[in-house]
Amino acid sequence: MRFSSSALLAILLAISSFVHAESPMADPVAAEAPASAPVTEKSQDLLLYALSLNGTAYKYGGRSIDSGFDCSGFVAHVFRQAAGLALPHNAHAISQNGEQITKTELKPGDLVFFNTLRRAFSHVGIYLGDNRFIHASSSSSGDVMVSDLTQKYWSTRFNGARRLALSE
Numbered sequence: 128m129r130f131s132s133s134a135l136l137a138i139l140l141a142i143s144s145f146v147h148a149e150s151p152m153a154d155p156v157a158a159e160a161p162a163s164a165p166v167t168e169k170s171q172d173l174l175l176y177a178l179s180l181n182g183t184a185y186k187y188g189g190r191s192i193d194s195g196f197d198c199s200g201f202v203a204h205v206f207r208q209a210a211g212l213a214l215p216h217n218a219h220a221i222s223q224n225g226e227q228i229t230k231t232e233l234k235p236g237d238l239v240f241f242n243t244l245r246r247a248f249s250h251v252g253i254y255l256g257d258n259r260f261i262h263a264s265s266s267s268s269g270d271v272m273v274s275d276l277t278q279k280y281w282s283t284r285f286n287g288a289r290r291l292a293l294s295e
Contacts, residue, residue, distance in 0.1 A: 166234070166235045166236070166256075167236075167293065169209075169210055169236075169293040170234070170235055170236035170293060171235075172209050172210070173205060173206065173209040173210050173236050173253070173293070174235055174236060174253070174255060176205055176208060176209040177201075177205045177209070177253050177255075177261050178255075178261060178273075180192065180196075180201070180204075180205070180261075180271050181261065181270075181271050181272065181273065182270050182271060182272075183195060183196060183201075183263070183270060183271045184196075184269065184270055185197065185263050185264060185265060185266055185268065185269050185270050185271070187266060188200070189201075189263070190203070190204060190216060191204070192204075195263075196263040196271060197263055198218055198250050198251050198252065198262050198263045198264075199214075199215070199216050199217050199218045199220075199221055199251055200216055200263065201262065201263035201271055202214060202218075202221060202238065202251050202252070202253060202262075203215065203216050203221070205253060206291070210291075210293050212291060212293070218240065218248050218249055218250055218251040219246075219247070219248040219249065221238065221248075221251055221289075222238075222240050222247075222248040222251070222286075222287070222289060224289060224291060225238070225289040225290050225291040225292065226289060226290045226291075226292075227287060227288070227289055228288045228289065228290050229288070230276075230285065230288060232288070232290075233254050233288055234254070234256075234290070235254060235255055235256040236253065236254065236290075236291075236293065237253075237254040237288050237289065237290045237291075238251055238252070238253060238254070238288060238289045238290075238291065239251070239252050239253075239254050239260050239276065239285070239287075239288050240285075240286040240287050240288065240289070241281060241284040241285055241286055242284045242286050243265075243284055247286050248286050248287075250262070250284075252274070254276075254288070255273065258275055258276040258277050259273050259274070259275055259276070260273070260274055260276060261273050261274075262274065
């Protein structure tokens with residue numbers, strides 16, 4: 128079953144309100160991406176697969192559903208399974224792929240990067256739309272979860288975004 132871009136966004140927002148989303152303590156200065164960004168079929172498949180993994184355990188160095196994921200293991204797994212793309216298992220190495228884009232250009236399926244370990248591009252997630260992204264957060268949060276880019280923690284650590292070419 129295929130959905131329109133607006134229907135998919137509504138589904139993603141509904142799902143993200145029920146999953147382990149962090150409290151939206153919004154940063155009023157943060158840039159907001161357009162809520163009506165078009166979603167391709169390949170991006171839709173990628174997003175739905177990523178959301179199906181919500182709640183999967185976090186494990187440092189993890190690369191699988193069974194043992195758990197770290198951030199780059201999660202992103203690499205999703206892109207391999209849903210889009211047939213092989214990505215490295217390292218957030219900084221992943222940041223060297225695709226086209227660099229600005230926060231205002233974000234579309235669902237783009238990659239978002241953060242400085243969480245006092246070094247650039249140390250964390251990666253997949254943008255869902257409406258300032259939400261899914262990622263394998265950390266050992267303290269314990270699992271794959273949906274977070275808000277405008278939350279102060281993430282907005283102050285945002286390093287950039289990349290768009291990978293997905294063939295339809």
